[in-house]
Amino acid sequence: MGTAPASAPALAAAVDALPLVDHHVHGASTADLDADALAAGLTESPFPPAPGTSFLDSQLGFAVRRWCAPVLDLPAHVDAAAYVARRRELGPAEVAHRLLRASGIGHFLVDTGYRAGELLDPAGLAAAAGARAAEVVRLEAVAEEMAATGVGAGGFAAAFADALHARATGAVGLKTVVAYRYGLDFDPDPPTPVQVRAAAGDWLRAGGRLTDPVLLRHLIWTAVGTGLPLQFHAGLGDPDLTLHRTDPSLLTEFLRRVRVPVMLLHCYPYHRAAGYLAAVFPHVHLDVGLAVTMTGARSRAVVAEALELAPFGKVLFSSDAFGPPELHHLGALLWRRAVTAVLGEWVAAGDWAEADAVRVAELVGAGNARRVYRLEEP
Numbered sequence: 001m002g003t004a005p006a007s008a009p010a011l012a013a014a015v016d017a018l019p020l021v022d023h024h025v026h027g028a029s030t031a032d033l034d035a036d037a038l039a040a041g042l043t044e045s046p047f048p049p050a051p052g053t054s055f056l057d058s059q060l061g062f063a064v065r066r067w068c069a070p071v072l073d074l075p076a077h078v079d080a081a082a083y084v085a086r087r088r089e090l091g092p093a094e095v096a097h098r099l100l101r102a103s104g105i106g107h108f109l110v111d112t113g114y115r116a117g118e119l120l121d122p123a124g125l126a127a128a129a130g131a132r133a134a135e136v137v138r139l140e141a142v143a144e145e146m147a148a149t150g151v152g153a154g155g156f157a158a159a160f161a162d163a164l165h166a167r168a169t170g171a172v173g174l175k176t177v178v179a180y181r182y183g184l185d186f187d188p189d190p191p192t193p194v195q196v197r198a199a200a201g202d203w204l205r206a207g208g209r210l211t212d213p214v215l216l217r218h219l220i221w222t223a224v225g226t227g228l229p230l231q232f233h234a235g236l237g238d239p240d241l242t243l244h245r246t247d248p249s250l251l252t253e254f255l256r257r258v259r260v261p262v263m264l265l266h267c268y269p270y271h272r273a274a275g276y277l278a279a280v281f282p283h284v285h286l287d288v289g290l291a292v293t294m295t296g297a298r299s300r301a302v303v304a305e306a307l308e309l310a311p312f313g314k315v316l317f318s319s320d321a322f323g324p325p326e327l328h329h330l331g332a333l334l335w336r337r338a339v340t341a342v343l344g345e346w347v348a349a350g351d352w353a354e355a356d357a358v359r360v361a362e363l364v365g366a367g368n369a370r371r372v373y374r375l376e377e378p
């Protein structure tokens, strides 16, 4: 997979061959993308680039030209116009097929709750990648679908519990985007039934996205009752969120009240805070998905920082890819390169045994996800 030559050859070989479990990912797009659409797919910004600049002039843009171009039979570092022309010549289905297969991801745990209609569904993603896929259900999406069915305020709590139970059957985990809809500084206690009923009445009358903090807390506490791993978006994302309110340490009081596995997603630039939480709370885990992709040649630093305080059984791989299959490919490739380089450096310095480095890479890349989400062995 083109990872860097390393001072630890057994580690490099093991990381190259590892079928990754991507515990937070979205579907891939098979749309035909022109240069502007591709560039838009590589940023979390909903705005056009500043005049005279391009989103392709970024760590991620450079990584696409370096690492995705060869998968499309182009030289490394090819210019963006030639890359887009080749993409269109091959056709989006072939591009997705090549990039997904080359990622070496063996199992996708897919968040189906965001713009899923524009993307390959879990079965489509699995087929295109030659991999397996399972679903992670987004709480807010379940509530919003349910609201459209005409439920009343008095029946909201029971109807949500039923809807979540039905959707969660066969899913491996649940996810909340409370970081986007409110912030992680929510009241850590469950709301009372009276509060839920009043808030449901207000929201069902007003309609729109669910942003009410009482209802968001109710969704979260209903999810806790299932016992399934619960993913929290933390850290960077699009500007719907207010960054400093996505610091996962804001969850501390909530974490003291629950015992279900809590999966902190992305976390950057608060991945060190997340590492601390994973070190002191047995049920807390983290990843640096999306940050690895976005930081490109600097992703080694992010991966190294994620492995400072956190116990190695609490860190997971994810790509958080959404849309262009370049993101699925780079999430895996940049993670493999970073882990090989970072752990290899510690082996070369005499700090780590190479056998321990191989074991940790396999835990973070696949084993920890298989244990926490109770996935079957491949």
Ligand SMILES: [Zn+2]
Pocket (backbone or CB within 6 Å): 024, 025, 026, 111, 320
């Ligand atoms: Zn995501």
